[in-house]
Amino acid sequence: MVTEFDALVRNHTWDLVPAPPDCNVLSNRWVFAEKTNPDGSLEREKARLVARGFEQIPGHDFGDTFSPVLKPTTLRLLLSIAVSQAWPLHQVDISNAFLHGTLNEEVYMRQPVGFIDPGHPDYVCRLRKSIYGLRQAPRAWFHCLSQALRDFGFVASKSDPSLFIYKANSVILYMLVYVDDLVITSTDSRVIQELMVHLRSRFALRDLGRLSYFLGLEVHYTPAGLILNQRKYILELLERSGMAHAKSISTPCTSDQLTQSGSDLSPAFENPTLYRSIVGGLQYLSFTRPDISFAVNHVSQFQQSPSDAHWAAVKRIMRYLQGTITQGLLFQRSADSQLHGYSDASFASCPKDRKSVSGFAVFHDTNLVSWSTRKQNAVARSSTECEYRALATLASEVIWLQALLAELGQSPSTSPVLWCDNLGATYLAHNPVFHTRSKHLEIEFHFVRDRVNKQQLHVRYLPATDQLADVLTKPLTRQSFRNFCSKFHLSEVPLAGA
Known part of the structure; x- marks a missing residue:
């Protein structure tokens, strides 16, 4: 907490002022989290001061809130290009990212719990910079980062605003932005280091080196290229769903399950919140697993009122993942x-x-x-x-x-x-x-x-026998399913040290 508060003070995030009459003063709270490494070990503990943005009034203390979100296809395409061209992949994390965004609106907040100014206990914080929890915080931060990148020479993509492109002479540099996480690839490693110097002049950052773990995606390098895998996330889902010790199965769905889940005879599932949570996790797993795309799309249609038959279909997907936990999407040169x-x-x-x-x-x-x-x-x-x-x-x-x-x-x-x-x-x-x-x-x-x-x-x-998209539209027999999945280049992640 002290480290986070000191960062807020250094950043001149607010001014302490008497509360104006009839102003909307937001409350806040401290949120604690543990950040883990890809192997599940503890990397560091974090504390964040979060404003209760749900107390904000539209048109009064916030306006536009839109901020672009990285498209998964853009990331996969960029990885394909980088692997094909043998370009380095670099990763950067911006520290206290949201604290850099400048606010255009007048926003007032109570002093943080545990850090009340003894000389002015009744004063409130007039926010100069955005903080976590504000409705406009993502937009303010993205605008701040975009300006810093434009100053370096980047141009934002029109097809995906989360992608920034730098071209100068024979040098090409691409950057993907997801909030405070940056993925960079370039024809020249020296330009990446020049960019690091530029970003450090604006923000506190952590240079994470070679891309290895991004948004829950594990990156494994092989002689053929790289493999995207979500093993750690699958393990978490198996634990949450109570399927950690379930027996594996060879396909994620069957034709019989489609018929059963379409019936109104199955009783309602007793824990719809768990159903939605696991299905949401499966949707995220589809980022690197096209083999579960059809099955996940099917169970996603019943989140409002899931039945026992629908939960049985979800459990079958989990059993399939149990047996394919080390598979990932291969990108080849x-x-x-x-x-x-x-x-x-x-x-x-x-x-x-x-x-x-x-x-x-x-x-x-x-x-x-x-x-x-x-x-x-x-x-x-x-x-x-x-x-x-x-x-x-x-x-x-x-x-x-x-x-x-x-x-x-x-x-x-x-x-x-x-x-x-x-x-x-x-x-x-x-x-x-x-x-x-x-x-x-x-x-x-x-x-x-x-x-x-x-x-x-x-x-x-x-011919239909060669139609790769067939596996995305219907359940298939085990042999046909395996055949099509192999053409998607789903590969086993190599063992550490192998």
Whole structure:
């Protein structure tokens, strides 16, 4: 607490003033936490003074609160580029980040408990800088950091505002920002050190060296490249769900479970809060585990009123993770920088509303950088319609990735290829063959054919047996599931010292 309070004082976070009449004075509290290493050992203990931002009044002591959040796809794409180019990956942590943001509004807060000024016990803190808990704190900090990066020569990406790009002569430097955690890669390690000097002139920071642990993601380097893994987080989820000693299983879901979870006969699960907590954790695990994407999407649809059947489906996912805890997403070195994607859909697969499920997977050369499983918004009238909707969703993602790569100066030399296993959908993408059964799709998805006509995208047919997105739309047999997962480059993390 003393260390944190001293940092607040050094930063001139507030001025002690008499409380103005009719002002809104926020209360505060101390929050304590332990920060751990990837192996679970204690790194350090932390104390933070947190304002009770829920007491703030909109339009009075806060206005805009938006602050960008890093897109997982952007991080995976940046890792793919860095590995392919053999660039170093560096990590930085900004200390007391939120204390650097300057407030534009008048915000008053009580003096911290345990640190009341004996000479002015009735005074309040008029905040000059943001602190944790304020509604506008993330926005104020991001604006402060953005200005520091612009002063160095960075430009914010239009495709993802959390990505900053520096280009000077033959030097390229990329930085990803997630609140106070920074990931940096560059063609020149010396420029990274110059950036460190610049940032130290503005902020207190910890240079963590080579990227190894970021947002709960463990980074393991191999001769082939690197593997992203969330072993520590899986262990925590297994403990929270009471599944730490459960027997492992070979697939995360079955067709029978889909039927059972769609039934209204199963009794309500007695602990819906636990259900939501575990499902939320599984959603975060999907960051590096496309193999659980379909199963997690399915159980996520029942968070409002989960049943025992839904909890059984969650436990099956946990049992699958128990047996695959050391698996991670492999990023391999490659001289190519091409994009290609796969889209698939399961027609009318939901037993309750007969909506279809879309799935896509996008590769940056051999590295999987983006994937999705999502129930479609409308009921499709045919398999061609649901497949075309899935293709359109894939096209949107690939177009965005093209724009991002262009900003990074890494544009592919050829147009991306989108693979679809439905002949009707591929025909619709190439030809104006709309008629009474498909004309309602023309306006909504005409942009796919427009991009194809301009040679900006290529749509190709492939057999269902080669459709990698199949695993994202439905349960598969054990052998088929393993086959498709291997093509996603899910690999075992090497043992320490091996």
